[in-house]
Amino acid sequence: MATTSPPGVGLAKGLAVTIKHLFRYPSTQMYPKQRPDLPPRTRGVIALMDENCTVCMLCARECPDWCIYIDSHKETVPPAKEGGRARTRNVLDRFAIDFSLCMYCGICVEVCPFDALWWSPEFEYAEFQIDDLLHEKERLREWMDTVPPPPMLEEGAVPPAEAADAIAKKEKELEAEAAKQAEVTAPPAEAAAAPAEAKPRTADVKVEGAGEIDQETYDRLIAEGKSERIARSKAKSAWVRKQKEKLAAEQEAATAEERGGDEAAAAKPKAAEVHVEAGEIDQETYDQLIAEGKSERMARAKAKAAYVRKQRAKLAADAEAGAEDGGSEAGGGAPEASTPAEPADADEPKPKPADVHVEGAGEIDQETYDQLIAEGKSERIARSKAKAAWVRKQKQKLIDEGGDA
Numbered sequence: 001m002a003t004t005s006p007p008g009v010g011l012a013k014g015l016a017v018t019i020k021h022l023f024r025y026p027s028t029q030m031y032p033k034q035r036p037d038l039p040p041r042t043r044g045v046i047a048l049m050d051e052n053c054t055v056c057m058l059c060a061r062e063c064p065d066w067c068i069y070i071d072s073h074k075e076t077v078p079p080a081k082e083g084g085r086a087r088t089r090n091v092l093d094r095f096a097i098d099f100s101l102c103m104y105c106g107i108c109v110e111v112c113p114f115d116a117l118w119w120s121p122e123f124e125y126a127e128f129q130i131d132d133l134l135h136e137k138e139r140l141r142e143w144m145d146t147v148p149p150p151p152m153l154e155e156g157a158v159p160p161a162e163a164a165d166a167i168a169k170k171e172k173e174l175e176a177e178a179a180k181q182a183e184v185t186a187p188p189a190e191a192a193a194a195p196a197e198a199k200p201r202t203a204d205v206k207v208e209g210a211g212e213i214d215q216e217t218y219d220r221l222i223a224e225g226k227s228e229r230i231a232r233s234k235a236k237s238a239w240v241r242k243q244k245e246k247l248a249a250e251q252e253a254a255t256a257e258e259r260g261g262d263e264a265a266a267a268k269p270k271a272a273e274v275h276v277e278a279g280e281i282d283q284e285t286y287d288q289l290i291a292e293g294k295s296e297r298m299a300r301a302k303a304k305a306a307y308v309r310k311q312r313a314k315l316a317a318d319a320e321a322g323a324e325d326g327g328s329e330a331g332g333g334a335p336e337a338s339t340p341a342e343p344a345d346a347d348e349p350k351p352k353p354a355d356v357h358v359e360g361a362g363e364i365d366q367e368t369y370d371q372l373i374a375e376g377k378s379e380r381i382a383r384s385k386a387k388a389a390w391v392r393k394q395k396q397k398l399i400d401e402g403g404d405a
Contacts, residue, residue, distance in 0.1 A: 032293075040148050043104060044123035047147050048095055048140035052116040055090035059108035059117060067101035068108060070094065095137040100130050118147045124295050132378055145301055149230065214238035282306035365389035 029036060038044075055072040071094035077087045109117045120143040127133055153159065213235035221231035281303035289299035364386035372382035 038121055038123075040121060041119065042121040042123070043106065043119045044121045045099070045119075045125060045143055046097060046102070046104075046109065046140070047118045047120040047122075047143035048097075048137055049116050049118065049144050050092055050095060050137050050141055052114045053092050053095065054114055054116075055092055056113065058111045058113065062107050062111045064105065064107065065101045065103055067098040069096045069098070092137070095140065096134055097140065098134045099125070100133040118144065120144070120146045121148070122146045122295070122298075129378065132380065134380075136380070142298075142301075146297060149233070152229075212236070212239050214242060280304070280307050282310060363387070363390050365393060 055070060057070060060066075060068040060070050070092070072090040072092050074088050075091045077089050079086055106119065109119060122143050125133075125135075213232060215235070217238040218231050218235035221234055222228070226234075281300060283303070285306040286299050286303035289302055290296070294302075364383060366386070368389040369382050369386035372385055373379070377385075
């Protein structure tokens with residue numbers, strides 16, 4: 001015969017459990033007001049380093065969900081040595097992952113032989129439409145900025161063959177550049193009468209002693225909570241950039257002295273050729289992205305890019321104004337009699353928009369973008385068409401400027 005409990009025992013037990021948990025803090029997190037504290041190598045989303053991709057198709061073949069889409073074209077590469085044979089290689093055109101199908105097994109990351117795919121701790125990429133979960137290589141490349149650096153090798157470990165070859169190649173380039181700099185420092189007498197070279201770009205200037213760091217950048221990154229290794233790496237890059245700009249300015253000044261002021265009016269520099277320290281951020285862009293619900297890390301990265309673009313445009317405008325002032329001073333004195341301009345060659349064909357190459361096709365036409373968003377198009381389609389509209393306008397502008405000249 002089954003024993004029965006006295007009436008009210010079950011109710012008392014239930015109330016005891018209720019009273020036990022009544023004065024405890026809840027176990028749930030109030031997301032998004034309360035952010036989860038995740039480990040640094042959390043498997044959030046798959047990021048792509050497109051410069052490492054060789055279009056070997058291993059990731060697409062091994063994917064059990066077939067959610068990776070890759071397009072490429074073949075391109076002829078000149079021989080590495082004189083007298084060698086030209087080679088062909090695959091150039092990546094499209095790399096997309098459909099995260100509505102991906103089951104995050106990580107097979108593609110494991111089978112990639114060139115470390116082009118990585119796990120990023122970023123996890124806030126939800127969309128309102130399932131079609132918007134198909135992310136192209138541009139979005140995958142943005143997530144690469146959030147991937148933590150690989151762990152350091154243990155003491156006495158042998159570095160990978162690829163890394164050793166890259167270090168040896170870089171050392172040879174530095175030695176060749178040092179020899180070239182030595183020749184430039186002590187030029188022969190015949191070279192003194194040679195025409196001055198073009199203005200050196202910052203990217204073409206090599207800096208010796210890259211082991212130094214920019215203390216200001218290092219202190220700022222440490223204050224932001226970055227690890228010492230990341231702060232030291234970025235501080236080294238900042239120091240190299242500053243040294244390159246300094247050397248480029250010195251070479252430009254020396255070149256200007258040799259020219260003797262014959263070419264005072266220089267061409268207007270492009271914004272893409274002006275290098276700006278990217279440590280600052282554009283506060284307006286940062287506040288806008290935070291208001292849109294973006295993560296602080298993503299908002300800070302895009303605000304840094306916006307700050308660099310604005311500074312480049314400002315420096316380009318200042319350089320143009322300086323060039324105009326120099327040209328007006330060089331052309332002072334009695335005005336010469338104006339001569340009628342020679343008629344343009346009527347047989348010269350007008351350039352077509354398809355023959356004009358535009359730098360910086362990453363910009364978008366804001367008017368076209370806003371119009372497509374208002375029509376209900378997805379952000380990806382609107383951005384793609386706005387990029388194409390911006391390129392068309394820039395090509396037409398260059399053609400009009402060429403016709404006016």
